[in-house]
Amino acid sequence: MELGPCTTKWTVDYLSQAEGSKEVKIHVSTVPQMDFLSKNFVYRTLPFDVFVRRAAEVNHQEYFLSEDEKYYLRSVGEDARKDIADIRKQFPVLAKDVQIPEYFEKEQFFSSVFRISSAGLQLWTHYDVMDNFLIQVTGKKRVVLYSPRDAPYLYLSGTKSEVLDVDNPDMEKYPLFVKAKRYQCLLEAGDVLFIPALWFHNVISEEFGVALNVFWKHLPAESYDKTDTYGNKDPMAASRAIQILDRALKTLEELPEEYRDFYARRMVLRIQEKAYRNDYG
Incomplete structure (x- = not known):
């Protein structure tokens, strides 16, 4: 699948130079498994070039919480409460390097979320209400998925699962989790994963990596919550x-x-x- 020159151009040096010192809001965690429910991370702001170099490191000379802290960028709109993430607006130089697969009509486009993760970072299991592509531009990710029909076994709180460690779950606390059928894939640079709406997914960054997540509306536009800028609010x-x-x-x-x-x-x-x-x- 043709993705443009991003898969070869997006080195740490190129990323740092391309978008320079613009400020970005990032997640910082002292543990690999980030938990959105308990908020075991903090938000901090860094110049983009500084952030990229820190995220690519294993141990840091400069840090917020600990020398081995993990970093995660999930791009948002200019006003996260009102605007969707669109790489063409937030990272216009990098956007020119990407060719987004054309599997939906232009008017169905919802967002293009730019993501950068430290090696070893694991994001919480959750579902989104829109179909989306996870485009792995650089690095490797392991993605674990569960069908919507297995929702009764995932101990949900809203759109998110309480089970953080899907590889070694606490079976005393989550005894029904064993009934959930697990699907797993490894994404390498240049791979694209289609994640259907409502499918639960847990993402582990095996290496420092850069990805682009593209969401589109496959239901009628009026089905969606107009205040939803992340693509994860349940249909109206x-x-x-x-x-x-x-x-x-x-x-x-x-x-x-x-x-x-x-x-x-x-x-x-x-x-x-x-x-x-x-x-x-």
Whole structure:
């Protein structure tokens, strides 16, 4: 797949010179496994060229928290609350080196997220609500994926799983996790992984690496939350359904325990009958 000259040009030296000393907001962690739920990392700001060189190091002479801290950049829009990430706007020089695969109509484009990770960094398991390509430009990543149908075994909190260490999970704390079927692939420079919407993924940077994540809208535009700049807010109809369910569960609390249990089971059966896909088994 033709990706342009980025796979050969994007060395540490070239990246540093191409975008210079513009300020970037980054994640800094003293541990390899970053946890968005407990926020075991801090946000810091660095000039881009300084950040790139630090992220490529294993041990640092200059650091925020520890000499072996890990760095992660996930590009955002000019105003992260209102603007989407678009490499053409945030990193225009580097954008010229990339040829994004044309597998969707231009009006479906949502975002192009520029990512840089230290070696050994592991991102939390989560799902996105849009189809996307993970383009590995330099370095190696290991990606572990789980089907949407395995959501009951992933101990979810919103769009994220509580299970951080997918290679050595705490089975006493997460006994159902063993039921989730694991898919795994290794991405090298120039590889492109298609991640369907709602598929859970956990990403481990085996080496210092640079990637580009391209998201597009495959549902009608009105299906998505207009305030979503990251591509991870549930579709509007799904959000409304969850709110209705929460109100229904609150109403069940008015019943004695025996009745509450009975009618909750009836609700589950009705959801299975009306909403589950038959081919899910």
